[in-house]
Amino acid sequence: MKNAVHCGSLESERYWREEDLATLPSIPDARAMAIVQAMDEMLFVFCGNGDILLTRHGMDKAQYDYLQTLKYAFKTNMNPLTLGAGEPGTMQNALNVFELLGRLDPGQEPDRLIPEGSLLEPFAVLPGTQEAVRRYKLLPGLPDEQTVRKVNTKTYSAAMRDRLSLPNIAQIVHNVEELLQSGQKLLERGPFLIKDEYGVSGKGNQLVDSERMLRRIAGYLESSRNQDKRVLFVLEPLLDREADFSCQFHIDPEGRISILSVQQLVNHGFAFGESHSPKPSLLERLDREGYWEIMHNIGRELYADGYYGDVCVDSMLLRDGSLAPLVEINARKSMSLIKHNVDRRLKQEGMHTCLIQVPLATMGEVRYGELLQRMEETGILFSMEEGEGVIPLTSGTLQPADPSRSSGSSKGKLYAALAYRNEDRKNKLTGKLDESLLRTGYTILR
Secondary structure: OOEEEEEEOOOHHHOOOOEOOOOOOOOOOOHHHHHHHHHHHHHHOOOOOOOOEOOOOOOHHHHHHHHHHHHOOOOEOOOOOOOOOOOOOHHHHHHHHHHHHHHHOOOOOOHHHHOOOOEEEEOOOOOOOOHHHHHHOOOOOOHHHHHHHHHOHHHHHHHHHHOOHHHHHHHHOOOOOHHHHHHHHHHHHEEEEEEEEEEEEEEEEEEEHHHHHHHHHHHHHOOOHOOOOOOOOEEEOOOOEEEEEEEEEEOOOOOOEEEEEEEEEEOOOEEEEEEEEEOOOHHHHHOOOOOOHHHHHHHHHHHOOOOOEEEEEEEEEEOOOEEEEEEEOOOOOOOOHHHHHHHHHOOOOOEEEEEEEEEEEEEOOOOOOHHHHHHHOOOOOOOOOOOOOEEEOOOOOOOOOOOOOOOOOOOEEEEEEEEOOOOHHHHHHHHHHHHHHHHHEEEEEO
16 A cells, blocks of 8 residues: 655645635734644644655654654654745745645755655645646646635535525625625624635634624725725625534545544634534434435535545534534535544543644743653643543644744644543643643743
């Protein structure tokens, strides 16, 4: 069996976005981007024995050694993927990992790590993926990039509801006048969302709750920043959600669909907060309401449109008791699929798992190895022998390389999986994790 090469950029939507699309108002956040770029370390959960993980910044040796104790027998680069000295840092930062791989000078670490004929397993197909396949003589087996772009748009998700005869609350607007007319009608019934074609949780969705805000956004779209740009947004009434959850499934190259898991989400606003396994009552309800057949139908339509690979469909339970099975289609791997693969490795009878993030700040350099050592000393670092505890999933996100920072504080996030027997044990683990972070020199920002 051939080994696989795992890599990708988790901010995939950024690289799919066409330059001629008008943008919603937002504040650029270089620190947040630096964190997201370091999240590719989490792709180790997909690695089998002998597989290769390539990450943009390289993995901390202490993290690599720890993961080996958990029987993750993969190889990885310890050094950043870096262009030559003549290439400015801003250009390098703008490239996704495949574009970066395609421009590396010969003789760098990936040349030694990647065996010819390996299978590429990307987080998502992006610009530059096929070029990287050719350069490293990998086996592609990947859908066309333009197909992937198309099936990840908000307008595609909205059209899929019509194709499957599902309730469809979306309205698509193509110019500022349509935005104002449709927006004013929606406001008569309550707040609504303006969704960017490639918006993701945390950004790209603009909540509008007043006519004043609507007119301010319209003015922004007519400003010089958006001059000559295409206006294309999806408007949807703000749903009164009781719970967010998502379904992960896989479409193989022959069109066979495998449902993998459902994960419940705790979002902070529109951003990811925590992922945990669903309650049996939710799964029983999904059985009763034909949810799995809807997921299979989505998979069949995606395949008919030329896509195969991993899929994550966002869904909601609403407070009026109804089910919204198709909120968005994400035709790529996902945080929930990462959670599912952690479950596959750790799940034992009577044990629960969840994925968490802890926002952090530091005033100086902090050694990641010290955090692991402190967690081990306090008895919360997960080990195969104990079967319970905290698994840090990333090292680079705690203090990511931020080109905009010259000195002073830096912001980061710890992404971790928790394995616990009950809620009391979960609370003790998170409490001791906070203590370990504070004593290592981090400030917790939640």
